[in-house]
Amino acid sequence: MNGYSLFEHTLQNILRSVNPLEEDWSMRFQLIHELRAVVESIEILRGGCRKLQFITNARVPILKFQGNYNISCDISINNLSGQMKSKILYWINMIDGRFRDMVLLVKEWAKAHNVNDSKTGTLNSYSLSLLVVFHFQTCVPAILPPLKEIYPGNMVDDLTGVRASAEKFIEETCAMNINRLMSNKSRAINKSSLSELFISFIVKFCDISSRASAQAISPFTGQWEDIASNLRWLPKTYTIFVEDPFEQPINSARGVSSKQLTRIEDAFRRTHFVLISSNQNENEVISTLVRPYVSKFVTRTPGNQNNYSRNGLRPQLQTQRAMKPPLQAQHQLQVQRAIYSHQLQDKKMNRNQNSTAQGPAQAIRVQTQAVWRPKSDRGV
Known part of the structure; x- marks a missing residue:
């Protein structure tokens, strides 16, 4: 290798x-x-949250805290x-x-x-x-x-x-x-x-x-x-x-x-x-x-404690084929496709039967031919 x-x-x-x-x-x-369930009262937040910190000098004021499951959170309003x-x-x-x-x-x-x-x-x-x-x-x-x-x-x-x-x-x-x-x-x-x-x-x-x-x-x-x-x-x-x-x-x-x-x-x-x-x-x-x-969670290659290569890793761009996504990424993409297809079908069913207009964002086809529409509740 x-x-x-x-x-x-x-x-x-x-x-x-x-x-x-x-x-x-x-x-x-x-x-x-x-x-x-508790956002109506800031006082209730003190029961299940740790390291509460209100950042007032940010362009958008935020409340920082560490919640359950040791997840760090930032809350901003509107x-x-x-x-x-x-x-x-x-x-x-x-x-x-x-x-x-x-x-x-x-x-x-x-x-x-x-x-x-x-x-x-x-x-x-x-x-x-x-x-x-x-x-x-x-x-x-x-x-x-x-x-x-x-x-x-x-x-x-x-x-x-x-x-x-x-x-x-x-x-x-x-x-x-x-x-x-x-x-x-x-x-x-x-x-x-x-x-x-x-x-x-x-x-x-x-x-x-x-x-x-x-x-x-x-x-x-x-x-x-x-x-x-x-x-x-x-x-x-x-x-x-x-x-x-x-x-x-x-x-x-x-x-x-x-x-x-x-x-x-x-x-x-x-x-x-x-x-x-x-x-x-x-x-x-x-x-x-x-x-x-x-x-600690990164899998090591068995027997590879020596050099990666004698010449090291030097930039040689555009010389290898595009990688195949790992199984987890493939699974996530399949789930995303299913969600998008399901949303598209729902929107088609709810659409006025007499309407024939198609907006420019009705669907986007990616290279895999999967149908995609912007999803409204996720970040990168």
């Missing part, structure tokens, strides 16, 4: 460890059900823009399932290096997700388009008037554009493996600290943008600018401090060194990518 194959195998084992299992989802939904951002990221995953896998891996890597906590001046989870979006946009060939091609306006500005109408308009616009993208037969397909994508992600941001002084990361346009050329960004100075593609010109990484950005770049550099080192072993790689308690 060569270096890339073994690293791919290691990443798949990590994914199986960090992917929520069926019982994990059950516990989360049970906790949400319990919260709904945060429609946050819900819609999560939905769009979830829909984007339907373009390419590697997006969700990369987000899971990158978030775990960031937690392992203590650079995924906005309270301490590092990157929040949303900005990390946008970094993955940006990486997929700037691969060759690109995996994701500039997000302006999925939703061309400023999404938050369009959340006005009747909520149901505003949501429907956004869903239909995104569905129509994703459908057009997926049906484009001339679109170049990126077949990079997950290991290649992860390594190139680390390489891409190894100079993030020095580059951030002059350029912003714009998932909306899908490219680096010169800060000096954008008048909307100039009034405020930030250590790093990761523009929110759905709420321009807001900086999703505005809480990152200069000291912590140096640490973030150092985390990228140290990880890159480990991955290309010629003498690393599997345990060292795992300890670089995940937190100690997670590493």
Whole structure:
């Protein structure tokens, strides 16, 4: 097994460890059900919740706490823009399932290096997700388009008037554009493996600290943008600018401090060194990518305590075939397809029999020919 194959195998084992299992989802939904039952009285929350903390200085005030089953929770009220951002990221995953896998891996890597906590001046989870979006946009060939091609306006500005109408308009616009993208037969397909994508992600941001002084990361346009050329960004100075593609010109990484950005770049550099080192072993790689308690659940390859390969792991993009999703991911996709098909049938049955109009978001066909519609109650 060569270096890339073994690293791919290691990443798949990590994914199986960090992917929520069926019982994990059950516990989360049970906790949400319990919260709904007591949310009328904040005092009742004190009975079953720990580490209550009310964050008043956030753009959207939130209540943080640790609930039953040791699940950390953030509660915000009437945060429609946050819900819609999560939905769009979830829909984007339907373009390419590697997006969700990369987000899971990158978030775990960031937690392992203590650079995924906005309270301490590092990157929040949303900005990390946008970094993955940006990486997929700037691969060759690109995996994701500039997000302006999925939703061309400023999404938050369009959340006005009747909520149901505003949501429907956004869903239909995104569905129509994703459908057009997926049906484009001339679109170049990126077949990079997950290991290649992860390594190139680390390489891409190894100079993030020095580059951030002059350029912003714009998932909306899908490219680096010169800060000096954008008048909307100039009034405020930030250590790093990761523009929110759905709420321009807001900086999703505005809480990152200069000291912590140096640490973030150092985390990228140290990880890159480990991955290309010629003498690393599997345990060292795992300890670089995940937190100690997670590493206990990652399956090791029997007998592989020596080098990954004599030449190490060096970026050789576009050289391997696209990976086959693990069994768990295949099962999740089958469940999603069943849900979407069931919802579509329900909507067809409830539709006026005399109506022949078909909205642009009636269905989206992904490459597997499964029918997809935007789902209204999930995030990525």
